[in-house]
Amino acid sequence: MKKSIIPFYSSSDRIVEKSLGCFQYDSEGKKFIDFESGVWCSNLGHSHPRIVSAINEQSRKSLHSGYRFRNRESEQLSLELLRIIGFEDGASVFLSSGSEAVDLSIKIAKRLSGKKKKKILKIRNSYLSAYGYGELSSDNPHVVNAERNDFECLDRIDFSDIAVLVLELGGASVDTVRFPAIDYVQKLAELCRENSVLVIAEEVTTGMGRLGTWFGFQTYGISPDMVVTGKALGNGYPVSAVTVNYEVLKKLKNDLFIYAQSHQNDPLGCAVGVEVIKTFEEEHVIENCLKVGECFKARLQALKEAYPNVVKEVRAQGLMLALEFCESTDGSKLNERLFKAGFVVGYKQNTMRFLPPLTITEREIDMLIAVLDALLKNEYALINA
Numbered sequence: 001m002k003k004s005i006i007p008f009y010s011s012s013d014r015i016v017e018k019s020l021g022c023f024q025y026d027s028e029g030k031k032f033i034d035f036e037s038g039v040w041c042s043n044l045g046h047s048h049p050r051i052v053s054a055i056n057e058q059s060r061k062s063l064h065s066g067y068r069f070r071n072r073e074s075e076q077l078s079l080e081l082l083r084i085i086g087f088e089d090g091a092s093v094f095l096s097s098g099s100e101a102v103d104l105s106i107k108i109a110k111r112l113s114g115k116k117k118k119k120i121l122k123i124r125n126s127y128l129s130a131y132g133y134g135e136l137s138s139d140n141p142h143v144v145n146a147e148r149n150d151f152e153c154l155d156r157i158d159f160s161d162i163a164v165l166v167l168e169l170g171g172a173s174v175d176t177v178r179f180p181a182i183d184y185v186q187k188l189a190e191l192c193r194e195n196s197v198l199v200i201a202e203e204v205t206t207g208m209g210r211l212g213t214w215f216g217f218q219t220y221g222i223s224p225d226m227v228v229t230g231k232a233l234g235n236g237y238p239v240s241a242v243t244v245n246y247e248v249l250k251k252l253k254n255d256l257f258i259y260a261q262s263h264q265n266d267p268l269g270c271a272v273g274v275e276v277i278k279t280f281e282e283e284h285v286i287e288n289c290l291k292v293g294e295c296f297k298a299r300l301q302a303l304k305e306a307y308p309n310v311v312k313e314v315r316a317q318g319l320m321l322a323l324e325f326c327e328s329t330d331g332s333k334l335n336e337r338l339f340k341a342g343f344v345v346g347y348k349q350n351t352m353r354f355l356p357p358l359t360i361t362e363r364e365i366d367m368l369i370a371v372l373d374a375l376l377k378n379e380y381a382l383i384n385a
């Protein structure tokens with residue numbers, strides 16, 4: 001097939017024919033197990049039948065309705081998000097991508113913090129959205145980096161001109177799956193509270209069950225002022241949300257600004273989000289994430305023990321896992337071999353990343369581990385020859 005897509009990222013030449021559950025099939029009929037959930041979006045598995053039905057049903061009613069009407073689907077999704085987040089009497093707004101939602105949440109925080117407080121605090125190597133305020137502009141004078149797990153660094157931060165903390169609790173985008181310590185995050189959140197700095201839980205990747213709780217902040221026992229969701233909220237359909245607590249809502253209503261996008265609060269995306277949450281609960285998806293996540297972690301740790309000169313470290317929380325190789329190992333070669341063998345995994349900085357659908361079973365994990373084991377055995381034999 002002639003290529004006419006701008007190659008902003010590199011992909012293989014294979015053409016996808018079907019994405020179903022934990023699997024993707026290419027045009028030659030080859031089957032892949034997807035340990036990336038697309039781009040960490042399909043937490044219920046690709047084209048989950050309940051999501052497909054919700055899309056079909058809602059698209060017969062209203063895809064998009066415009067600003068002159070309210071719609072039931074967005075109201076319903078907001079109530080569901082408020083319930084699972086634990087915000088009483090807060091509110092949400094819905095957009096399409098995680099980046100848009102992060103951007104808007106920062107805009108809200110800056111608005112409420114006054115003109116003098118311009119800076120955004122984050123833990124170093126957080127993603128901080130794809131545009132606007134992000135790390136892409138590394139000389140961005142408005143970004144302050146807290147060094148992960150460095151308590152002394154927290155003491156040196158000047159909070160007086162910081163408007164907001166954008167907190168990512170499991171970095172897989174810029175970072176290679178690293179988690180801040182619980183006491184560090186709690187201290188950071190406490191300092192923000194003492195200094196009137198709003199806290200945004202940026203849950204675009206960690207949200208919707210990925211870490212074994214609905215949201216990462218619940219794993220860390222902190223109370224944010226806003227929560228941003230995206231990716232898995234639509235299970236592959238683009239919908240994202242900013243959800244604010246009652247205090248933020250009250251202040252915002254007193255100083256509201258106009259913010260309107262074409263696909264804001266669209267009924268289709270919101271109907272999908274409602275069905276995603278229902279499916280999570282009725283199919284006990286988070287329970288599966290915890291159970292299978294433990295087993296996956298144990299299997300990776302067993303590989304580390306078996307091949308100590310090849311595997312440097314295993315990092316894991318729920319179904320966000322990483323296997324970092326020792327410097328002497330060429331992880332990219334192993335990644336290519338895994339792909340040829342029918343496994344899609346993430347790879348960066350000599351580290352393999354695994355964020356499979358939360359519906360994955362031990363069977364698919366065992367299949368991956370068996371192939372990985374054979375590859376590592378070979379590598380180990382070469383190193384020790």
Ligand SMILES: Cc1ncc(COP(=O)(O)O)c(C=O)c1O
Pocket residue numbers: 096097098099100102127128129130168172173202204205206230231
């Ligand atoms: C933590 C985090 N936030 C935001 C985003 C951006 O989301 P989107 O690609 O939907 O704009 C990503 C994308 O990978 C992410 O990992």
